[in-house]
Amino acid sequence: MRTRFVVSALLFAAGCNWGTRPVDFAPANGPQGARVAARVRGEDYDRLGELLAVDSTGITIRTNVVTLIAWTRLAALDVDGLGNDYDVRAGEVVGNNKIARLSLVSRFPQGIKHLPISLDSLIASTERRTTRFADRRVAVEEGYRRVGADFPGMGEHWINVHSLLGNRIDPSLPTLLTYATISGRPTLLGVGFVVVTRADSTPDVPGWPTEWHEHSGLLADESGAAIEPAKSDSPTHVWVMHVWTKLENPAGQLSADNWSLPFRRAGVAIPRAFDSNAGRGAALAVGGDVFLRDALTDAALRTPANSAAVDSIIASAHARATSSLGAEPNVAELESTWSDLSAALEQAMGPRVRAILVPAHDRLHRGDHR
Amino acid sequence: MPRRILTRRTAALALLPAALLLSGCIHTFWRTIAVPLARPDTGSVYLGTPIKAHLVDGRTALFRQGATIDHRAIAGPGMMYGLMAPSNAGTAIERVSLDSVVGVETFEGKALAAQSIVVSAAATVLTAGATIALLKAIFGSCPTVYADTGTGPLLQAEGFSYAIAPLLEQRDVDPLVTRPDSDGIIRLELRNEALETHNINNIELAEVRHARGERVMPDQDDHAVAVASVRAFDEARDRAGNDVRPVLASADGALFSSDVRTVNAARVGDLDDWIDLDARNLPPGDSIAVVLRLRNSLLNTVLLYDGMLSGRDSPDWLDTKLQHIGTAIDLSKWYTRTMGLRVSVGSIGSSEATWTGRVGDMGPLAFRDFAMVVPRPSPNAKSLRVRLRFVADDWRIDYAAVSPHVSRPATTTIPLQRVLAPMQPGGATTTPDTAALSALREADGRYLQTLPGQRMMLEFDAGRSAQRGDSTTSYMIVWQGWYREWIRGHWLAQPQRTTPWVAGDSTVLSALRRWHANQPEMERAFYSTRVPVR
Numbered sequence: 065m066r067t068r069f070v071v072s073a074l075l076f077a078a079g080c081n082w083g084t085r086p087v088d089f090a091p092a093n094g095p096q097g098a099r100v101a102a103r104v105r106g107e108d109y110d111r112l113g114e115l116l117a118v119d120s121t122g123i124t125i126r127t128n129v130v131t132l133i134a135w136t137r138l139a140a141l142d143v144d145g146l147g148n149d150y151d152v153r154a155g156e157v158v159g160n161n162k163i164a165r166l167s168l169v170s171r172f173p174q175g176i177k178h179l180p181i182s183l184d185s186l187i188a189s190t191e192r193r194t195t196r197f198a199d200r201r202v203a204v205e206e207g208y209r210r211v212g213a214d215f216p217g218m219g220e221h222w223i224n225v226h227s228l229l230g231n232r233i234d235p236s237l238p239t240l241l242t243y244a245t246i247s248g249r250p251t252l253l254g255v256g257f258v259v260v261t262r263a264d265s266t267p268d269v270p271g272w273p274t275e276w277h278e279h280s281g282l283l284a285d286e287s288g289a290a291i292e293p294a295k296s297d298s299p300t301h302v303w304v305m306h307v308w309t310k311l312e313n314p315a316g317q318l319s320a321d322n323w324s325l326p327f328r329r330a331g332v333a334i335p336r337a338f339d340s341n342a343g344r345g346a347a348l349a350v351g352g353d354v355f356l357r358d359a360l361t362d363a364a365l366r367t368p369a370n371s372a373a374v375d376s377i378i379a380s381a382h383a384r385a386t387s388s389l390g391a392e393p394n395v396a397e398l399e400s401t402w403s404d405l406s407a408a409l410e411q412a413m414g415p416r417v418r419a420i421l422v423p424a425h426d427r428l429h430r431g432d433h434r
Numbered sequence: 435m436p437r438r439i440l441t442r443r444t445a446a447l448a449l450l451p452a453a454l455l456l457s458g459c460i461h462t463f464w465r466t467i468a469v470p471l472a473r474p475d476t477g478s479v480y481l482g483t484p485i486k487a488h489l490v491d492g493r494t495a496l497f498r499q500g501a502t503i504d505h506r507a508i509a510g511p512g513m514m515y516g517l518m519a520p521s522n523a524g525t526a527i528e529r530v531s532l533d534s535v536v537g538v539e540t541f542e543g544k545a546l547a548a549q550s551i552v553v554s555a556a557a558t559v560l561t562a563g564a565t566i567a568l569l570k571a572i573f574g575s576c577p578t579v580y581a582d583t584g585t586g587p588l589l590q591a592e593g594f595s596y597a598i599a600p601l602l603e604q605r606d607v608d609p610l611v612t613r614p615d616s617d618g619i620i621r622l623e624l625r626n627e628a629l630e631t632h633n634i635n636n637i638e639l640a641e642v643r644h645a646r647g648e649r650v651m652p653d654q655d656d657h658a659v660a661v662a663s664v665r666a667f668d669e670a671r672d673r674a675g676n677d678v679r680p681v682l683a684s685a686d687g688a689l690f691s692s693d694v695r696t697v698n699a700a701r702v703g704d705l706d707d708w709i710d711l712d713a714r715n716l717p718p719g720d721s722i723a724v725v726l727r728l729r730n731s732l733l734n735t736v737l738l739y740d741g742m743l744s745g746r747d748s749p750d751w752l753d754t755k756l757q758h759i760g761t762a763i764d765l766s767k768w769y770t771r772t773m774g775l776r777v778s779v780g781s782i783g784s785s786e787a788t789w790t791g792r793v794g795d796m797g798p799l800a801f802r803d804f805a806m807v808v809p810r811p812s813p814n815a816k817s818l819r820v821r822l823r824f825v826a827d828d829w830r831i832d833y834a835a836v837s838p839h840v841s842r843p844a845t846t847t848i849p850l851q852r853v854l855a856p857m858q859p860g861g862a863t864t865t866p867d868t869a870a871l872s873a874l875r876e877a878d879g880r881y882l883q884t885l886p887g888q889r890m891m892l893e894f895d896a897g898r899s900a901q902r903g904d905s906t907t908s909y910m911i912v913w914q915g916w917y918r919e920w921i922r923g924h925w926l927a928q929p930q931r932t933t934p935w936v937a938g939d940s941t942v943l944s945a946l947r948r949w950h951a952n953q954p955e956m957e958r959a960f961y962s963t964r965v966p967v968r
Contacts (some may be wrong), residue, residue, distance in 0.1 A: 136721075204914075298764055
């Protein structure tokens with residue numbers, strides 16, 4: 065009888081401390097998520113860390129790194145301080161109720177898909193996760209296709225349509241890759257992110273709006289052939305942000321044009337200091353002359369009546385730029401080559417030529433932001 | 435004979451008054467005469483898109499600044515070129531009668547946006563006779579490849595179906611039923627059998643080494659996958675409740691098509707049919723492959739021809755609108771959301787999907803063997819349900835089976851080694867086409883352009899080690915490109931659509947209704963009227 069009493073008293077006393085009180089449960093008192101032990105299929109140890117987020121794809125935990133473990137890879141889960149309702153047992157099919165329950169004790173119950181990503185972390189992550197695209201065949205196999213012209217200061221744009229339609233910022237699968245043929249080989253220059261908006265909505269993306277520019281027009285016009293912006297009845301707007309991951313851009317890593325590219329194409333040293341007109345001048349020696357001639361033709365500024373004169377002006381500038389691109393480029397001469405070319409073309413075709421000499425995408429980059 | 439007619443006429447004349455008296459008091463006398471058919475004036479449309487008109491006699495008319503199209507003619511400042519004439523040998527024209535137009539295609543008028551195009555030497559053997567034969571072609575059918583399997587050329591695959599504009603360029607992987615010859619060479623014949631201009635960016639082979647007894651095919655991401663122990667699903671029911679397992683259990687040419695009740699019940703907001711496939715008693719594992727042999731019905735084709743292409747503004751649609759980045763995105767999003775084959779996986783008896791995916795349309799011509807690799811609802815799950823969901827009657831499915839064993843075999847690329855173009859129409863003598871080879875070797879900015887009726891041989895050096903010990907080798911063609919549909923002259927003369935085309939459920943529904951009402955005739959026309967190759 066006495067023994068029973070003692071046991072009951074002990075149980076009663078101990079009962080006060082059964083389970084986890086809110087005051088002892090860290091997620092109830094701070095920003096952090098619950099501590100969890102996750103067992104990944106095929107591993108013989110537990111991953112111990114903080115539960116960051118839970119969604120239909122799996123759980124995201126932070127150990128010394130942040131890892132997403134898909135439900136199909138998760139063998140078992142134990143949540144520290146909570147009961148069996150929160151655990152995932154071996155072979156259990158995790159349903160929506162458990163996902164909702166677990167997400168409430170994670171650091172980000174709202175999910176991490178829409179959390180703001182800093183521009184710096186996006187750039188760093190992109191640089192790290194796109195190195196495989198140095199081999200352009202990998203890009204082709206992963207769905208990238210070339211669109212538009214080879215821009216003198218940007219190179220070729222290769223687009224991933226699935227990424228575009230997904231409308232997500234994914235550092236491992238950017239919507240755009242930029243390449244140029246250097247020393248006869250396709251060379252990765254950088255990436256571009258694309259976000260699509262409807263009507264007047266604004267996207268929640270890193271760097272918005274200052275680092276983004278619009279490319280909603282015709283493919284032909286976006287290649288630099290339009291004097292007037294393209295018009296469309298589509299309410300869909302396409303915004304682009306470039307990141308130069310492989311070729312340093314003197315104008316900044318996110319600037320759309322990179323005027324060191326012509327020097328790389330020519331295989332000469334990139335000058336320590338030069339302005340964009342010197343870069344444009346250098347481009348005349350490595351394909352920029354043909355680009356300019358085509359752009360003027362498409363804009364109906366180069367006509368059968370003036371083509372001989374225009375071609376002669378461009379050919380002369382091409383020769384001058386080529387001779388200025390020695391092992392050590394003559395920056396001043398390249399700059400004046402471009403200035404003289406601009407003046408001569410304006411004299412031959414009128415002031416409308418200015419819209420082509422400063423490429424259409426460059427104009428778009430400087431304006432048209434919301 | 436004349437005497438007999440006279441006898442009959444005499445008798446008739448004698449009987450006529452009596453008959454008139456007996457039959458009543460009102461008599462109507464009919465006289466039938468032939469009158470010329472007048473085309474109703476359906477107005478005119480000005481198109482700013484550069485237009486190229488292919489004429490019955492093989493000539494080509496170019497309207498670089500666009501043109502005005504009415505029910506009789508294409509009018510505007512243009513140039514006419516003789517068959518295979520150089521670009522500086524044109525004569526000025528102002529008008530082309532639509533009666534003489536086989537097809538109209540748009541072309542890129544801007545130098546900067548234009549792709550680098552190579553025209554094969556095979557084009558030089560096209561003749562006016564070949565062009566006239568094009569009139570018989572009713573539908574397009576994308577580029578095709580054939581292989582000689584000993585019993586004549588056998589259709590192996592069709593490429594990049596529905597890639598109707600440069601921005602929609604597509605890369606396809608299709609299994610081949612062919613082997614290297616004794617010299618280790620695999621030969622394929624590339625054909626343009628449609629009224630289309632094909633722009634082909636790249637063709638190569640994927641060589642896949644795998645264990646005997648395994649089958650190799652592309653998965654939903656176009657990666658090679660090897661499947662084994664393939665067996666029929668335990669149960670298969672369509673949305674109407676039909677047991678479709680007998681139809682799907684073997685690749686025997688007996689095809690699944692949607693039940694007429696499901697087709698008739700389709701409405702805006704619910705266009706779909708589905709098939710639930712149950713697999714039980716699976717061995718342990720993470721995933722399975724749903725092995726399918728299928729092609730599209732002509733619903734997609736009707737959607738394209740009766741929708742986008744059926745108005746006089748269709749050249750503008752194919753060029754300007756589909757080159758407009760925003761419009762192309764809008765259209766692609768709608769198409770992806772609506773068409774194709776959507777696949778979901780869950781437990782039997784549960785309505786909750788644990789995984790969903792999608793594959794795009796594959797074209798109406800060649801059956802494609804394909805494996806959808808899907809995760810089980812839970813690791814080692816012994817049973818599962820796969821739902822294939824699609825717009826009613828969009829697919830013809832020959833075979834659906836489950837493979838519990840999925841592996842990723844090693845794949846190597848075999849580049850195109852030679853392109854051989856015929857030297858005479860229909861002739862066996864060929865000549866190496868180095869320009870075509872150069873255009874096709876890399877997926878880059880260079881394209882080989884082929885015209886209706888063209889064919890060429892493609893050679894790949896696969897070596898002589900196709901079979902080694904307990905392993906064997908399978909081949910798949912990997913090809914990439916897009917095409918321009920030729921808009922027929924009579925479509926422009928008598929357009930079915932006079933209001934702007936709008937993508938949406940109601941557009942699909944109206945195509946479905948028309949397709950279902952005319953299915954036998956359309957299928958007969960489509961599958962019997964390919965452009966003869968030369």
